[in-house]
Amino acid sequence: MAKKMHIKLKVNGKEEEFLAEPRELLIYTLRERLNITGPHIGCETSHCGACTVTINGKSVKSCTMFVAQADGADITTIEGIGAAGNLHPLQEAFKEHHGLQCGYCTPGMITRAAKLLEEIPSPTEEQIRFGMAGNICRCTGYQNIVKSIQAAAAQMNAAREAAE
């Protein structure tokens, strides 16, 4: 067994500090060590996006990153995006527009979509489809996911305008 490394992370605003083997994958750290089970495992090869989290402002597939590579990082998972009483507009929109079925892809999908809407606040359908192509859904056929993201974007933009 390799020597353990000292890791510090900030996950959903909370500081975490622990010793981990260098081979420990970030998704494992989140799910098993920190008990954050929103991000899921669908492939462990960077294809499906079920494990998507935001690391230092970028969408990252946590199944193909060692936790050691994330040392010092600021990480947001679905649990940090919005919770009961204070939902993210995407969480509302996915429910409203039937953007999910089994729900397994949903945490990764919403986490990625939240980032996408920061990158492009008013995306075209094409930009949404391209920007979400790293996240696979086996249930919905994407049409209602696209609709949900469009609805959330419209709502967020309206709220922004109203605030200005």
Added chain:
Amino acid sequence: MKDEISRDDRVANLKGMGCSRKRVEDARFTQGKGNYVDDIKLDGMLFGDFVRSPYAHARVTNIDTSAALKVPGVLAVLTAADLAPLGLHWMPTLAGDKQMVLADGKVLFQGQEVAFVVAVDRYAAADGIDAVVVDYEELPVIVDPFESQQSDVVLREDLVALDGSIPPGAHGPRKHHNHIFTWSAGDKDPTLEVIANAEVVAEASMYYHRTHPCPLETCGCVASMDKVNGKLTLWGTFQAPHAIRTVVSLISGIEEHNIRVISPDIGGGFGNKVGAYSGYVCSVVASIVTGKPVKWIEDRMDNLMTTAFARDYHMTGKIAATPEGRITGLWCHVTADHGAFDACADPSKFPAGFMNICTGSYDIPTAFLEVDGVYTNKAPGGVSYRCSFRVTEAVYFIERMIEVLAIKLNMDAAELRRINFIRKEQFPYKAALGWEYDSGDYHTAWDKALATVDYAGLRAEQAQRVADFKAGKTRKIMGIGLSFFTEIVGAGPVKNCDILGLGMFDSCEIRIHPTGSAIARLGTISQGQGHATTFAQILASEIGLPADSITIEEGDTDTAPYGLGTYGSRSTPVAGAATAMAGRKIRAKAQMIAAWLLEVHDNDVEFDVDRFVVKGSPERFKTMKEIAFAAYNQAIPGLEPGLEAVSYYDPPNMTYPFGAYVCVMDIDVDTGVTEIRRFYALDDCGTRINPMIIEGQVHGGLTEALAVALGQEIAYDKMGNVKTGTLMDFFLPTAWEVPNYETDFTVTPSPHHPIGAKGVGESPHVGGVPCFSNAVQDAFRPFGNIHTNMPHDHWRIWQMANKLGLHG
């Protein structure tokens, strides 16, 4: 008493059948608060994983676990030798065969389970797997079912008698040591005669390739044997939790009341999670051996390589017709590659599933079907990937045969379908291969579909495109894909459908609480279909309490009534019917309570939305809420207190949803790239419970159809190596590849279902695959294409174009 709200508002408040009620499941899922099997954590839980065979066919001469047992964190390594004393080294399959749980002297497919390493976590288990030393002696590999039936190589020595003879299998005599069964339906000689004497006969051979349901969540379980009270709890991704409990009891000897099976949230199933897998058995044994809970979760490669392939049907057909296009006979032979063990998930009496629905939506007077099942060195499975027991294969077959016949007759394929459809007045229609179709109105659906897409206009555009292509003005050709399908779902009548002897009924139990809310438990289990939402809607309409006040619970065998689970689109046809029937029992008792409260005779009150009213005096009524309370606080002469009901529903027949699909596709002949310009899907699933959810099911099913038709496959090389074991090679469409779909409907209620519903989850997959494939093939029809096998990925389409001389 006067009403403050209108009747319409009372109906709306129920959120009953027919409304697009938002899903109650979504709050949890959108916040990452689902509870899938891999989210389950128990004190001291261990993790098990498999040593798997790198070879497709080999003798296992030795397994040395000593080094693995020294790896830090490894607690145990199970092999067949450890399971044999318990009789658990083999297990029965759903198809009447048996299957090795762990390699017993040999391996028969790549990825086969050889040993089970139990460790404190995944990393330690992986280290343990690395340290297990297995000696293999390679044997000749057979991946072709035709070669298999000629070969001297014996795949299943356990199925050959000592004197070398071949004993019969679960489905009758076997012709060769690698042959499993021959199954037939229809009339052989009359069909051959019709074909021999027909003026027009079209023929085609087609291979419906092997693929995989590949839900986003793989299979897995957690087994926890409590040695103190002797109870086993098994959580897992089970599409049929009650059947799993019975199977576990039968093979382990643990009494059924001491087993509790729980299906938590399931991340998609599509047929993958129907079967019983080695991982379940090994986890249970490992929990008994170690006294700790044991979790097993497949990785994606394990999933694609070992659990639950679908299709792999080699189909040959002959279709006879008059010169005017009236079909007179159909003959079909299938060579079915079942892999190393016959583990197909079909009702016991149907080793080829419902392949005998292959006369499709057409009035074909004479037909014959014969299926030969064959062993090869491929993974076992044969599940119904988003379809009802081989209906996908059947519909693909007939929808291709129609196209091939249209080419032979030089006829328009839409017109050929129209003149052969079963007519509305022929229902109930007895098909030549045995099924009785309950209801349908195909012409109306077809005309609506063709009119909506302006079919004539599309054909004119296509003719122009062909002319332009030939004139060198474009390199893109255009295809119009048509399909008309009839599904057969809702297995099914106990008289002809069972799995391991368990009749395929389903069930619902309802308890009304004193304050007018309710819980209903069912024998099914949702994997994304939204049962918690839709079954509450059925009940709301039946018992007059708001859907929002009804909790639906499934998947816990200690609390839910026995049922056969969710697959083959059977939840709505079977459990949905049970729900309505149980609701009606509630209503019958409520009627008596209402009558007593209103001091009138039982027959003098009638149900109205959310209440019973005195006939002719609508101002005298008792709401269901009031009745519920009365059931618990009034001593009503002759009536037991409480308001509960249970119904076990054995459907009198299957249901037969149908639909008409049209796909318009542009194809670049130089790159093979396909572009879906339009996809129109009309579904008739009878009574519609929740239009939003139906539409979602159609989008999803079409996308899985697109995948299968245009690229998704489980491919093997000659050595039996799986070439498509990761999502890099196994095609799952992303948002980028998927078009927007137009959905539409007609409503032809099922005459025998209590609410007229037929089920929809699988229709779009069944009808979608031939539609996408027909679009590709239709584009090449003007250039001489008759039939080309799927999957139509870019490379294969380029090859089609090349073969037809379109590259100059």
